[in-house]
Amino acid sequence: xxxxxxxxxxxxxxxxxxxxxxxxxxxxxxxxxxxxxxxxxxxxxxxxxxxxxxxxxxxxxxxxxxxxxxxxxxxxxxxxxxxxxxxxxxxxxxxxxxxxxxxxxxxxxxxxxxxxxxxxxxxxxxxxxxxxxxxxxxxxxxxxxxxxxxxxxxxxxxxxxxxx
Amino acid sequence: xxxxxxxxxxxxxxxxxxxxxxxxxxxxxxxxxxxxxxxxxxxxxxxxxxxxxxxxxxxxxxxxxxxxxxxxxxxxxxxxxxxxxxxxxxxxxxxxxxxxxxxxxxxxxxxxxxxxxxxxxxxxxxxxxxxxxxxxxxxxxxxxxxxxxxxxxxxxxxxxxxxxxxxxxxxxxxxxxxxxxxxxxxxxxxxxxxxxxxxxxxxxxxxxxxxxxxxxxxxxxxxxxxxxxxxxxxxxxxxxxxxxxxxxxxxxxxxxxxxxxxxxxxxxxxxxxxxxxxxxxxxxxxxxxxxxxxxxxxxxxxxxxxxxxxxxxxxxxxxxxxxxxxxxxxxxxxxxxxxxxxxxxxxxxxxxxxxxxxxxxxxxxxxxxxxxxxxxxxxxxxxxxxxxxxxxxxxxxxxxxxxxxxxxxxxxxxxxxxxxxxxxxxxxxxxx
Numbered sequence: 277x278x279x280x281x282x283x284x285x286x287x288x289x290x291x292x293x294x295x296x297x298x299x300x301x302x303x304x305x306x307x308x309x310x311x312x313x314x315x316x317x318x319x320x321x322x323x324x325x326x327x328x329x330x331x332x333x334x335x336x337x338x339x340x341x342x343x344x345x346x347x348x349x350x351x352x353x354x355x356x357x358x359x360x361x362x363x364x365x366x367x368x369x370x371x372x373x374x375x376x377x378x379x380x381x382x383x384x385x386x387x388x389x390x391x392x393x394x395x396x397x398x399x400x401x402x403x404x405x406x407x408x409x410x411x412x413x414x415x416x417x418x419x420x421x422x423x424x425x426x427x428x429x430x431x432x433x434x435x436x437x438x439x440x
Numbered sequence: 441x442x443x444x445x446x447x448x449x450x451x452x453x454x455x456x457x458x459x460x461x462x463x464x465x466x467x468x469x470x471x472x473x474x475x476x477x478x479x480x481x482x483x484x485x486x487x488x489x490x491x492x493x494x495x496x497x498x499x500x501x502x503x504x505x506x507x508x509x510x511x512x513x514x515x516x517x518x519x520x521x522x523x524x525x526x527x528x529x530x531x532x533x534x535x536x537x538x539x540x541x542x543x544x545x546x547x548x549x550x551x552x553x554x555x556x557x558x559x560x561x562x563x564x565x566x567x568x569x570x571x572x573x574x575x576x577x578x579x580x581x582x583x584x585x586x587x588x589x590x591x592x593x594x595x596x597x598x599x600x601x602x603x604x605x606x607x608x609x610x611x612x613x614x615x616x617x618x619x620x621x622x623x624x625x626x627x628x629x630x631x632x633x634x635x636x637x638x639x640x641x642x643x644x645x646x647x648x649x650x651x652x653x654x655x656x657x658x659x660x661x662x663x664x665x666x667x668x669x670x671x672x673x674x675x676x677x678x679x680x681x682x683x684x685x686x687x688x689x690x691x692x693x694x695x696x697x698x699x700x701x702x703x704x705x706x707x708x709x710x711x712x713x714x715x716x717x718x719x720x721x722x723x724x725x726x727x728x729x730x731x732x733x734x735x736x737x738x739x740x741x742x743x744x745x746x747x748x749x750x751x752x753x754x755x756x757x758x759x760x761x762x763x764x765x766x767x768x769x770x771x772x773x774x775x776x777x778x779x780x781x782x783x784x785x786x787x788x789x790x791x792x793x794x795x796x797x798x799x800x801x802x803x804x805x806x807x808x809x810x811x812x813x814x815x816x817x818x819x820x821x822x823x824x825x826x827x828x829x830x831x832x833x834x835x836x837x838x839x840x841x842x843x844x845x846x847x848x849x850x851x852x853x854x855x856x857x858x859x860x861x862x863x864x865x866x867x868x869x870x871x872x
Contacts, residue, residue, distance in 0.1 A: 310800070310852050311806075
């Protein structure tokens with residue numbers, strides 16, 4: 277009984293943190309929640325990033341939450357706050373960079389590696405992560421070798437479904 | 441028969457020309473003549489069986505003229521169209537990497553329904569009809585009642601197909617009430633589930649052994665009436681040295697050819713005469729809803745065929761087994777296990793509407809984007825059916841786009857609930 281209760285509590289906490297992760301991701305990527313969830317990658321990315329960085333991720337999420345609560349996303353200072361307190365922060369910079377990189381490319385780079393950037397240890401976390409990179413819809417394309425757009429589509433003008 | 445007008449005389453002497461005036465005969469007499477004359481081609485066994493079946497139905501169930509036949513074919517296009525979104529929803533809702541065998545089964549049926557859609561349009565174009573797929577009244581809405589779709593009331597001027605069959609059923613069972621007859625077979629957009637598969641089985645219900653007499657009309661019955669009409673009208677026209685098939689070269693360019701559609705569920709059949717029309721319609725009823733064991737020369741064993749009817753394919757999912765050699769409709773599938781994980785499915789809300797997404801503007805926008813893609817697809821299909829068959833290739837591009845959009849919708853929960861969003865397949869006005 278107690279075990280079930282604590283499991284339920286754990287689930288609630290992780291749901292809550294995942295929600296904060298989605299909010300932060302929205303601010304960092306510029307894509308909306310529906311797009312992010314639509315990739316099906318929110319949970320795997322959150323798990324990967326906490327596996328690598330552990331507690332600092334939780335601190336980062338609460339920092340982001342504070343910015344959301346004090347400023348709200350439509351406040352003119354919102355983006356500056358995200359930049360100053362997260363992207364340019366010594367502790368959070370790396371994590372934020374990797375969150376953006378995960379969403380766009382599905383890849384993780386170890387920025388602590390002393391090698392020059394292109395030789396730093398890096399990997400794509402899963403085949404799904406590669407296929408669901410936001411890079412592809414952003415450039416109106418599809419990941420090479422996956423999500424094929426249909427025979428002869430290269431012969432047609434780019435088709436974008438308009439969203440209002 | 442010659443008239444005294446010299447103008448007509450000259451005209452009729454041109455090769456391939458048709459007499460202008462039809463001999464004025466009473467309907468009964470005309471039919472009698474048509475029956476007595478040999479038709480353009482010898483009738484294959486399945487055509488003979490279909491004709492016999494329809495001739496057992498009341499007179500009202502038969503197609504009287506070309507206008508009615510065109511209307512029926514337009515309805516056939518709508519019926520084929522209607523089956524596609526439900527199958528797509530079931531397929532899309534399977535979580536990636538799970539239920540692969542079921543996915544293969546659904547996909548195999550799906551591509552054939554798409555082929556049927558195109559074949560029905562080819563036949564309609566061949567007899568001078570106007571296909572229409574992108575106007576609201578020719579776009580399915582969900583949930584819809586399959587029996588309403590099959591109800592040929594507006595088409596042949598009869599009360600309803602169901603009523604007619606009831607009469608047939610009563611006479612066949614000597615006044616005993618037929619069982620298994622319902623007022624509605626609801627076809628909706630459902631996630632992959634036992635309920636969805638049950639609906640698919642109802643859609644694809646084969647013609648019961650012993651004819652139409654077990655209650656509900658099936659799509660097979662609908663096609664039988666259509667085929668009977670086509671055969672009769674062409675035989676009548678043939679008797680007068682005419683044909684119901686268009687000779688207009690512009691019209692003939694409307695045909696979707698194997699060059700435009702191939703590889704998925706079979707080849708497109710170019711329809712120019714009775715022979716090719718039979719070929720196209722045979723493809724539809726043999727693969728799909730009209731599957732009738734009597735059409736085959738030998739005793740049927742389902743497992744013997746490379747390609748089994750849609751009903752039997754879906755039944756494999758329901759029973760969790762494949763058919764093997766020696767299996768019959770009565771034995772059911774007795775072959776290898778087909779693994780089904782009913783839980784590895786996105787929990788899509790049944791028959792979602794844009795209204796369900798109103799609380800979330802971004803989700804609503806995504807839902808609308810899907811509908812927009814669907815409209816674009818239908819506009820291209822319409823183009824393809826009315827003179828620009830090349831547009832089919834563009835339609836395929838939209839199909840892929842819809843697949844990815846549906847995937848995104850299905851991964852989004854609706855509000856804080858347990859249910860997920862899903863594709864709506866709703867009308868959204870014309871594009872451009």
